[in-house]
Amino acid sequence: MDNFPKRQTAYKFWIKDLYSGIPKVDETTQLKxxxxxxxxxxxxxxLGNIIDTSVQDNYGSMTIDDGSxxxxxxxxxxxxxxxxxxQVGDFVMIIGRLSDFNNERxxxxxxxRNMSFDWALLRNLELNHEYGAPSREEKIILKKEESVPDEVEPTLRAREIILNTIEKNEEASEDDLVSACGIAKDKVMFALxxxxxxxxxxSPKKGYYSLV
Incomplete structure (x- = not known):
């Protein structure tokens, strides 16, 4: 198992920290x-409160605010x-990829995932302990999107279905994963x-996959 790369950690930050991130290429995975x-x-x-949401057939956007x-x-x-x-007002936990395109982070x-406000208190204590309180100067406030942007990355939903299917069964074949995702095989294989x-x-053996 030591020969396989470790899973990408989902790091906890204040939202404000995400804007200070400098783009690079990870030396180990070659990922952005x-x-x-x-x-x-x-x-x-x-974590944050949903303050704006817009969901259409093929595109959805949501703005969250954690106070920073x-x-x-x-x-x-x-x-x-x-x-x-x-809905607007929901307090949610977000796990996902940090991205930028056209100068937007x-x-x-x-x-x-909807969470209780107790989680907000715990997260604030955790982040304050590790990083200190966020600066209140020049808080970043987003404007509403005026148009639907083009998709710039492959579907992430297929990724979650693949991971959940493998976790549930400990091991899954390509056919099992394509069936579970319910989308074109080439998209499933790209996500895989x-x-x-x-x-x-x-892949412990040809055509089968397990979690690291």
């Missing part, structure tokens, strides 16, 4: 990453399901390739 507080970051774990700053979440195609039934969520490259899964 951001240098945030001395860490090479691909995935993040942040606001950041937009973006999903396309199958990933739109993640935002359905979420945003998150591609893999998980959007990304997971292999990132060290989320490995």
């Amino acid at each position: 990453a951001f240098e945030v507080r001395g860490k090479s970051v691909v995935r993040v774990n942040v 700053a606001q950041i937009r979440l973006k999903v396309w195609n199958d990933d739109v399901e993640l935002m359905k039934e979420k 945003y998150v591609r969520p893999e998980i959007i 390739y990304e997971l292999l490259k990132e060290g989320e899964v490995f």
Whole structure:
């Protein structure tokens, strides 16, 4: 197992920290990453209140605020399901990829989960202990999007289905994963390739996959 790369950690930060991240390429995985507080970051774990949401057939956006700053979440195609039934005022935990495009920093969520406000207190204590309180100067406030942006990354929903299917069964075949995802095989295989490259899964034998 030591021969396989470790899974990408979803680091916890204040939202404001995400804007200070410097784009780079992770030397181990060759994935786009951001240098945030001395860490090479691909995935993040942040909490916040939903202050704006817009869900259409093939695109959804949501803005969350944790008191330090606001950041937009973006999903396309199958990933739109993640935002359905979420409402302004919900307090949520977001796990996803930190991204930027056209000079905008945003998150591609893999998980959007409603949480109690007790979690906000615990997270604030945790972040205050590790990083200190966020600066209140020049809080980043986002404007509403005026148009639907083109998709710039492959679907993340397929990634979550793949991971959940493998976790449930300990091992899964390509056919099992294609069936579970319910989308074109080439899209499933692309998502699977990304997971292999990132060290989320490995292949113990041809055509079968397990979690690292």
